[in-house]
Structure formats: C-alpha cells, structure tokens
Amino acid sequence: MTEAASPAQVAPTSDAISGHISDWARLAAGACLSGELEAGGRHITLFLDLSIVPPALAGRRLQLRLGETGLMAVPLRPSTAQLGPAQFGPLRLTLADALRHAGSPPRLLAEGLPPLPPGRLAGAALQAMAVADEASFLARAARRDGREADPLLAVLGARAAYRALPGFAARAAALTLLAELLLARDLARLTADDHAEARWLRAEGRVLLAEGRALLDDNTAPEPLALRWMMALGAACGMLCLCQDDMTEARACFGAAAAQASGLHLAPEAALDLVHACLMEGVLLGLEGEAEAARQVLERGVRALQPSVTARNLMTDIAALDELIAAGRMARQCFVALAKFGLLTARATPRYHEGTPFELRHFAPSVPRLLAAGLCPRLADGLASLGIARP
Amino acid sequence: MIRLLAQLDDSAREVRFTATPDQALPAPVEVTLDGVVLARIPAGDPGAQTLVLPFEALRDISRGELAFRPGGAPPPPGALRPEGEFFEALALPDAATFFQKVQLNHSRYASPLLLELGARCAHERFTHDPLTRAAALAILAHRHIERLSTQRAPAEEARIAWLLERARPLMAEAWRRLPAHVPDPPRLPWQEVRWSVSLATVAGLLHMAGGDYAAAREMYALPRHCLHHAALSKVSALNMVSGCFLHGVLSHMLGDPDAARASLEAGIEGVKPVVQAQDLMANIWVIGDQVNVMRIARQCFIARSRLGLVPPGAGVEPPLGAAAVLTLDELAAPMPAMVRKGLLPRLQEHILRHSRP
Numbered sequence: 001m002t003e004a005a006s007p008a009q010v011a012p013t014s015d016a017i018s019g020h021i022s023d024w025a026r027l028a029a030g031a032c033l034s035g036e037l038e039a040g041g042r043h044i045t046l047f048l049d050l051s052i053v054p055p056a057l058a059g060r061r062l063q064l065r066l067g068e069t070g071l072m073a074v075p076l077r078p079s080t081a082q083l084g085p086a087q088f089g090p091l092r093l094t095l096a097d098a099l100r101h102a103g104s105p106p107r108l109l110a111e112g113l114p115p116l117p118p119g120r121l122a123g124a125a126l127q128a129m130a131v132a133d134e135a136s137f138l139a140r141a142a143r144r145d146g147r148e149a150d151p152l153l154a155v156l157g158a159r160a161a162y163r164a165l166p167g168f169a170a171r172a173a174a175l176t177l178l179a180e181l182l183l184a185r186d187l188a189r190l191t192a193d194d195h196a197e198a199r200w201l202r203a204e205g206r207v208l209l210a211e212g213r214a215l216l217d218d219n220t221a222p223e224p225l226a227l228r229w230m231m232a233l234g235a236a237c238g239m240l241c242l243c244q245d246d247m248t249e250a251r252a253c254f255g256a257a258a259a260q261a262s263g264l265h266l267a268p269e270a271a272l273d274l275v276h277a278c279l280m281e282g283v284l285l286g287l288e289g290e291a292e293a294a295r296q297v298l299e300r301g302v303r304a305l306q307p308s309v310t311a312r313n314l315m316t317d318i319a320a321l322d323e324l325i326a327a328g329r330m331a332r333q334c335f336v337a338l339a340k341f342g343l344l345t346a347r348a349t350p351r352y353h354e355g356t357p358f359e360l361r362h363f364a365p366s367v368p369r370l371l372a373a374g375l376c377p378r379l380a381d382g383l384a385s386l387g388i389a390r391p
Numbered sequence: 392m393i394r395l396l397a398q399l400d401d402s403a404r405e406v407r408f409t410a411t412p413d414q415a416l417p418a419p420v421e422v423t424l425d426g427v428v429l430a431r432i433p434a435g436d437p438g439a440q441t442l443v444l445p446f447e448a449l450r451d452i453s454r455g456e457l458a459f460r461p462g463g464a465p466p467p468p469g470a471l472r473p474e475g476e477f478f479e480a481l482a483l484p485d486a487a488t489f490f491q492k493v494q495l496n497h498s499r500y501a502s503p504l505l506l507e508l509g510a511r512c513a514h515e516r517f518t519h520d521p522l523t524r525a526a527a528l529a530i531l532a533h534r535h536i537e538r539l540s541t542q543r544a545p546a547e548e549a550r551i552a553w554l555l556e557r558a559r560p561l562m563a564e565a566w567r568r569l570p571a572h573v574p575d576p577p578r579l580p581w582q583e584v585r586w587s588v589s590l591a592t593v594a595g596l597l598h599m600a601g602g603d604y605a606a607a608r609e610m611y612a613l614p615r616h617c618l619h620h621a622a623l624s625k626v627s628a629l630n631m632v633s634g635c636f637l638h639g640v641l642s643h644m645l646g647d648p649d650a651a652r653a654s655l656e657a658g659i660e661g662v663k664p665v666v667q668a669q670d671l672m673a674n675i676w677v678i679g680d681q682v683n684v685m686r687i688a689r690q691c692f693i694a695r696s697r698l699g700l701v702p703p704g705a706g707v708e709p710p711l712g713a714a715a716v717l718t719l720d721e722l723a724a725p726m727p728a729m730v731r732k733g734l735l736p737r738l739q740e741h742i743l744r745h746s747r748p
Binding site: 321 | 656659662663666667669671672673674675679681682685686688689692693711715
C-alpha cells in the first residue's frame, strides 16, 4: 500500500465529513442506552445497543459520556447480518455518580464528530434521570400518585429536574420532592448521609425561598405555579429543619410559606402545605411567647379553608376532596392552638370546649413521626406543655 | 283547689302525680290530661293522692287539656294548680320559649319525655306558625328515630304516621315559600330554611325506616333545593349536602340515573357555597362541621363513580382507588346507627352492592 493510498493519511474532503456526520447521526439515532437500578439500589447497570454501525465509521472509538465523566470507550465495528446489533456492557454506575450527573444527558462522542444523544433511553433508572420538559415535570410532581414508586428513582428524577430545569417553580417542586422523600424515610434511623443530604437540601432551600420571596412578594400578578411550590417548599424545608432540631430556621421556612396565604385562591392545590405551615409557624411562635404573631398566622390557617375550597376543581379528581378534608382537620388544629395559647377573644356564644384536645394525628404525618424519633426534643416539650403526649 | 304536682323520673321512665286538695271534696274527682287520668281524689279525704304513670301512657298527649271528671269540663279558674316542668312543657306560651325549652342545647329540658311532649303540644298550639310547627315535628322525629327498632309497637307506628302526615303539608308549604335559584330572590327569614331542611331530613329517615323510599326521596329533594340558601342557614349545611347524597343514591336505587347524577354533582359542588357562607373563626364546631360536609361530598363523588353515573370521556380521572369505599357510615348521626340496627335494609343492600370496584 502506498502512502497516498493510506486512508489515514488522506485529508478528508468536505463531502467525506458530511458523509461521516450523516452516518454518525444514523448510528446515534439507532443507539439505545438502557439503565436499571440494581437490587440494593447502590448501582445502575447500563447497556448500550447499537442497531447499526455504518461501515464508514468502522475503526473509530466511540465514547459514552455522562456529564464530563466518560463511561466507556470502544472501537466500532461495522454491523453485519451475521453479527446483528452490537451491545456494550454491562457498565456499573454508582448511585452517587448517577445522582451527581442527574440532569446531564448522556452523550455519544467520536473524534471529530459532534456529540449526540443516544436515540433512545430505556430502563427505569435512565428514564427517571431523563429530564422531562418543565410542564410535564410539574404536572407529575403535582400528582402524588403520579410520582415514582421507587424512592431511589424518585430521587434521581427530582435531582435531574433540579439541576436541569431553569424555572423557579420547577426547581422548587424538585427540591420539595427531594425533601419529602427524605422525610418519608424512617426518621428514627436517619444516617449521617441522610443528615448531610438534609443539610444540602436546607442550604439549597434557603436560597430558593429567598428567590421565591423576591419573585412573589409585592407581585400583583404572581405566577400560580410559583406560589404553589413556594408554599410546598417552605413547608417541606421547615420539617427538615425540625428534623435537625433547628426551630429558628424551621419557623422562617414555615413563615415563608405562610406569608403566601393571600395567593391561595390562585394555587388552591397548595392548601395542605399552607395550612400545615401556618399551624407549625403558629405553634413555634406561640411556644416562643410571640402571642400576636402566633394569633395572626393561626387565624390565617383557619381562614385558608375557604379559598382552598372555592378555587378548587372538585368534580374531576377525588384527591382534591381528600386533601381538603385533611386541610380542614389541620385548620381545626390551628383553632385548637389559638385556644391553647389563650389567643381566642370571648364572644357572645361559646367558641371552644375546654376539653378539646390537640390531635397530633391531624398534623402533617411527618410531625408525629419526627417527634416519635426524638428529633426535636424542644418541640416535643413545648407540645407536651399544651397537652400533646409524646407519640 | 287541688294542687297537682308532677315529678319526672327519667331513669325509671315514669311520672309521679301527687294531687292534694286544700280541703276534702264532697264528691270524687278525677283529673285528666287529654283523657289520661292523672289523679283520683276520693270524696271526703283531704290527703295527698299519688298516681305513677309510665312515660308510655303519656306519649300521645298533644293538646295538653286538663279536665275534671265527672263532667269532663276544664277546671274552673283557680280550681286546679298544676306544678312542675311537666305541665309547663304542655303549655309553652310562645315560640321563643318553645325554642328555649325544647330546642336549644344549653337551655332545653333534660328529660326526653318533656322534649317530646313540648314539641307535640307546640305543634298543636301554634297553628298559625308553620316554622315553629316544622321545628316541633323535626324535634319530635328525632325522639322517634332514637327509639326505632325493627320490631315497632303499633302505638309507635301510629305516632310516626301521625307525624309524617302532619309533615306533608308543611313540606308543601316550604316548597312554595322557598324560592328557586334565581337572581334577586325574595329575602327569607333564616328559620324558613333551617326548619324546612331539618324536617325534610328527619322525615326522610322515618319514611325510609318505614320502607317508603320514594317518599324519602321526595323529602331529600328539599335540602338539595336549599343549597343555594346555605348562607341563610349555615347550621343546615350538613343536612343539605347529606340530602344531595341521599337523593342521589335513592334516585339511582329507584331507577332515575339522571336525577341521581344531578343530585350527587350538586352535593360535590355544594361544598363551595356551604364553606363560603361560614365564619370559620366563630367557634371550633364550625370547622368540624365543614370537614363533615366535605366527607359527605366525597361520598357523593364516590357514589357518582361507583354507581356508574360518570359518562365515558367526562374527564373524571384517575379511577377511584380501593380506599374510596361507598358507605353510609360517613353520614351524620343518626344514619349510621339506623344502618347498624338494620332499619334501612334496601338502601344498605344497594350501597353494599356498589361499595367497592
């Protein structure tokens, strides 16, 4: 073979490059990257299937990258009828790496060619990590029964959305989901990793709540989804703070949510979060002796029931009524708190029966769980002084 | 002059009547109340005479007319001095006293017999006051419902029939007086809504317990109709939404699915005006009541779906889960107790047949 005949030494023509790009696009379009969470949940197993490898690409090295991390590099061989589709793998990706890169789309690379995504992503883990558009992510987040059943997959999905989606509402929704997933764990057995995750969520939440306040305070036409997820995020972050025995920051988080009550008619789906935030902020204020502030926020919690009901579509989904019933029971606890703190003014007719107890079962479910886990002893002591026994 | 003292013993369910003449009478005298003998005073004996009557012997008192026998004429002025709450309950002077003594929780008589007699006599006395008469029958109906069992004595059946017969014209009158949902309806006194809805609700229960589900359905049409008057009578809210549920379920059971769907949807949507009408800060019971209203609305939602009343493509989603059980237990008292006693077998069977997917 003469030197001139060596393809490696011939400068490619522009026609050859565009031909390669076209072949490269065909390869990527026919590529399927699948990923499933392994039993135990610490790794994701990946396979890459190439349904077609155009002959012109033979010999090139194909790389698969997630974010800036190269997952594999393999030489390409042209597909033939005998060999069938080429499959590469299994590759094992740690969950920690997956979480770090959630939101970064996987890409195929080859020297001199533009990076392209695989034509198809398959498997629950990869589909969870694939970022949907903002509207469909928010729609899924809003429906509790539409969320991932596997908490690890749910974490992957929410992390991906938090990293990749730009809007305030989507990021607040993603962070809320992450906080709720943490709160759903066995609170009596939180690990050091869990607490580190909670600290990260709180730090991110602090920034996002400040962003939300800047966006919503004094806004005469607030965006309903921003309102909805501001209230949810404040309520969820407040609970994380209580899990780490930080009553001061918890109060601020609940307060950030409770301050949005006037917009509830625009975002009635947030009723439960709002009433929960009012109840918890009111109780914390009352325990600190800030009577007037406690009265205001607890009354806000009671009154929130009306806009929640009137602005809600009750005809199409029973979940709306389920949530409103829970919100009503929680609003009643706001009234009980007003009575327990001595904040009810007398009226001509009786307003309260002395024997009416606080009912912890009508607080948000994570409240009795965190008290039972002994995570916020000062709150438990304060509630005990109001007649709530430790669960 | 004869002093006649009535003393109630609620635990023994009897009344002790003690008649004491201020002097020996020349001839024997019986004192009667609507024909029931309360005292027998022999001639020539100035001592106290006692007669103990069981509640049952006094339940049919309705006019509260005291008389002397022989002769049967009312005692001349000053001849008889009845004493005790028993006699007071038979002759409450006005509607305000009636509500104070027979209806309001904090001021009414403690004895169930007096509540019953007070209500029955008020119905007969206040002939030109349909609202007080409706209230009296509603209160009376509650007493009958408390005593209901599958084995009813003929006398009790007759009393219930008496009550339902008197409820019918009052309900017809209420339909005439309560305006439909139109712009600028005439203003109504709140009692108009309150007592019409209450009477319709309990009369419906008595009709069902008697097996007349069609008559019950007619009764529940009124609370449903009154939903748009919720702001006038906030305490009737639970009865209004419950009326929607029962009218809906009974309509389905009786083969009228269009009416069933309309009523159940009215019950779901009815939560809005009901909650909007309340002062939630008034007292703690208001919020509890609203939660109960929403629980019934939830049953309306479940019934609409479980009874197959949602047309395909109507946009109701997702399908109901297993936790959404159609039940009568979510209704306010006394309904669940009536179901447990087996008083509503046909309705219960209909609900059970559709309770789960």
